[in-house]
Amino acid sequence: MRILQLHCDYIEFTPVKREIKSAEEIDPQSKRFEEVLVAFIAVEEGDNSDVAKKAMVEISDSMKKIGCNKLLLYPYAHLSSKLASPSTALLLLKEMETQVKNLEIYRAPFGWTKSYKIQVKGHPLAENSKTITASEDKESTSDALKAESKIQSFWHIMTPDGKMHDVGKFDFSRHDNLEVLAKYESVKQRSVNESPPHVKLMKKLAIADYEPASDAGNMRFFPNGRLMKSLIERYVTDKVMEYGGLEVETPIMYDSHHPSMESYFNRFPARQYSINSEGKQLFLRFAACFGQFLMAKDFQMSYKNLPVKLYELTRYSFRREQSGELVGLRRLRAFTMPDCHAFCKDMTQAKEEFRKRFDLSTEVINGLGLDESDYEMAIRFTEDFYNENKSLIEELVKNIGKPVLVEMWKERFFYFVLKWEFNYVDGLGKASALSTDQIDVENGERYNIEFIDENNKPQNPIILHNSPSGAIERVIYALLEKAAKDQTEGRKPMLPLWLSPTQVRVIPVKPEFLEYCNTLTDEISRSDVRADVDDRNESVGKSIRDAETEWIRYIIVIGEKEVSANTLSIRDRKTGSVRNLTIDELVKEIKEETKDKPFMRLNTNRSLSTRPQIMV
RNA sequence: GCCAAUGUAGCUCAGCCUGGCUAGAGCAUCUGCCUUGUAAGCAGAAGGGCGGGGGUCCAAAUCCCCCCAUUGGCUCCA
Structure with missing residues (x-):
């Protein structure tokens, strides 16, 4: 949309004749306005209601500045060479006309050739031109994102005995990573000038790589990476289902003008991808929340059914993170996230469920190969919630058994009253959230999710939002960073055995033993172990x-x-040593170490000589 | 998104400042030879519009401008 804005002593115009078929039906009389701001407007291709809205905000802003209260919207096609269709243009002009309440707004007729006389004032702000486009809207910023910076946070450290310490006075001497997290979060202190080691490793181990043909932050996963992802996904899903989650699948795109979407969107501080399709403005989901809420709304639930737990492994969730923020597998624009919501009848039940999910999350994160020393907990809540639920919070901190970072808000700004995360702190001092859970007191009502209580009254549930592992890609990031840390500290970098793309490699001393190797590999593979054969004619030293x-x-x-x-x-x-074992003993050892973990077969050719090499 | 650095063979990197032979090396690949015992056996061959697009110049990987990607910082992170 193009606008030429003129602050006038007066304007006088007369509709002369219809210029286009769809011209407005009017009485073609001359009109005169005095002390008026005239906005000549060309509506262009791609303009929409948001553009109209934005235009009016800008116009009324400048009117305030020049102290003018009368506005004439004057359709003026000649400002642009890519005009919108007349019907759209008229529609948007009408929208603009009715948008602002405390202004006196008039509109010149659309589609008519008009003669006009105008007297423009001579002050510096009298003339002004503006171009307003929809394109900036593509990455719609939610109100939450805009307002987030205004929240006032109070930072503390809570020790397992339940005591709160001022974050500035706490003695971090035995809690290096927590100190890093605390500074990272509260003072936003960063101290790195090298690239993260996992990026090199993800390439070297042929796990994943950037895909320049896609948008930044969208990765390609090679067979090794896909296998690891599949295994982690399977593991997390099994654990959530064991806990009672019902696995569902929901759409990845939604109509941004759906009423419950619009308001939720504005409560969630993230940037979206949006897509225009047949006049609809769709956005790509940034979590599974709305899909599950919209589904739960159509469930008929009694208090006896609660808590109901819905689970989805989103492949993908999309967030249009700022380009400067994307790093390897740590932060992506398209990522795979397990998301489990529990619909609870009241706060008592919510708290009880919350504890279970806390245990689920610690179990999952430990099962993935990260132990307590690898992550630091942060817990965030409103002051009111803390005062009413001290024991729950203290219990969580006691369970984790070490001090945690506390962020307390004076008022509730987000849709939740309590949230915790486990943050992986990497060797370069970067903190990234893995597992998380939240107590949501807002969306039950917003999405009109109802259950019937003991007194036969409809109620909105309290909703818990849990990701027991965090994004799957981020789990791989953490495992690789942990391995890199091991390496720099002189230990051998390893992946958990159940996630290793190849668990056993068989190498013949001479080609004449190949057949024996193949038979042996068959036998090992029959016990669900990923084994392969180095059938290249290389020296033993090279193969090892x-x-x-x-x-x-x-x-x-x-x-x-x-x-x-x-x-x-x-x-x-x-x-690093060589041992002599029978096949059975080896298989038994592997089975023992990978027990309770999912298995998938080798995701590559068994013979090394037939494999393409992935050199990235 | 902003600022800075980086981008040369499949991979890791020289060369660029100070423009000029046919743009180099190691690894990987291919072809031979070797027939291997716990972290790299030997030789040869093939492989490159120097991230993309403009410009300056007799001449551009090299100098200038724009764009893209990655990395770092800022901002941001349910």
């Missing part, structure tokens, strides 16, 4: 080196001795 650089845990070398004996000579990367 390659297996080591791929972080393969067990390396079996097959030669004369092994073919004639009963035991295998197995190099264990964890200890």
Whole structure:
């Protein structure tokens, strides 16, 4: 939309004749306005209601500045060469006319050739031109995002004994990572000037890479990475279903003008991707919340059914994070996130459920290969909630067994009253949230989700939002960063055995032992172990080196001795030593270490000689 | 989104400041030879509009401008 704005002593115009068929039906009389701001307007292709709204905000702002209260909207096609259709233009002009209440607004007729006389004032602000486009709207910023910066937070450290300490006075000497997190969050202190090690590792281990043909923050996952993701996804899903989550699937895009969407959107501080399709403005989901809420709204629920727990593993959730913020697998624009909502009948039930999910989350995060020393907890709540529910908060902190970062808000700004996360703190001092849970007191009503209580009255549930692991990609980031940290501190970098793309590599000393190797690999694979064969005609030293650089845990070398004996000579990367074990003993050891974890077969050719190499 | 740095063969990187032979190396790949015992056996070959697009110049990987991507900082992070 293009606007030429003139502050006038007067304007006089007379409609002469209809210019287009769809011209407005009017009485073609001359009109005169005095002490008026005339806005000549060309509505362009792609303009929409938001543009109209924005235009009126800008116009009324400048009217305030020049102290003028009378506005004439004057359709003026000649300001642009890419005009919108007359019907759209008229529609938007009419919208503009009715948008602002405390102004005297008039509109010149649309579609008529008009003669006019005008006297423009001579002050510096009298003339002004504006171009307003919809494009900036593509990354619609929610009110929450805009207002977030205004929230006032109070930072503390809570120790397992339930005591609150001023964050500035707390002795962090035995809690390095917590100090990093606290500074990271409260003072926003950053101290890095190198690139994160996991980026190199994700390429070297052929897990994932950037995809320049997509938008930034959208990764490609190679067979190894896809396998790891599948396993983690399976594991988290199994755990949530064990807890009682009902797995569902919901759409990845939504109409941004759906009433419950619009207001939720404005309560969620994130930037969206949006898509125009057949006149609808769709946005890509940034979480599974609305899909599940819209679904739950159509459930008929009694208090006896609650809590109802819905779960979805979103592939993907989309957030249009600022480009400068995207880093490897740490922060993406498209990511896979498990999201489980529990609909609870009251705060008592919500708190009870909240505890269960806290346990679920610690179990999941530990099962993924991260222990208590790898993450720091942050807990955030409103002052009111804290005063009424001290014991719950103290209990969580006691459970985690070490001091946690506390953020307290004077007033409730978000839709939740309590939220905690586990943050992975990497070797470069960056903190990233993994698991999280929230107590939401707002969306039950917003989405009109109802259950019938003991007194036969409809009620809105309290909703818990839990991601027991955080984004799957971020879990891989954390595992790789942990491995990198191990490496710099002199330990061998490893992946958890159940996530290793290859668990066992079999290497023949000479090609004549290949057949034996294949038979052996068959046998090991039958017990659900991922084993492969290095059938390239390379020296043993070279083959071992390659297996080591791929972080393969067990390396079996097959030669004369092994073919004639009963035991295998197995190099264990964890200890670096060679052991003699039977097949059964090896399989048993692997099974023991990967028990309760999902299994998937090798996601690559078994023979190394037939594999493409992924060099990134 | 803003500021800065980086972008050369599949990968890791020289070369750029001070413009000029046919743009180099190691690894990987291919072809031979070797027949291997716990972290790299030997030799040869092939492989590159120097991130993309403009410009300056007799001449641009090299100097200038714009764009893209990555990384760092800022901002932001349910």
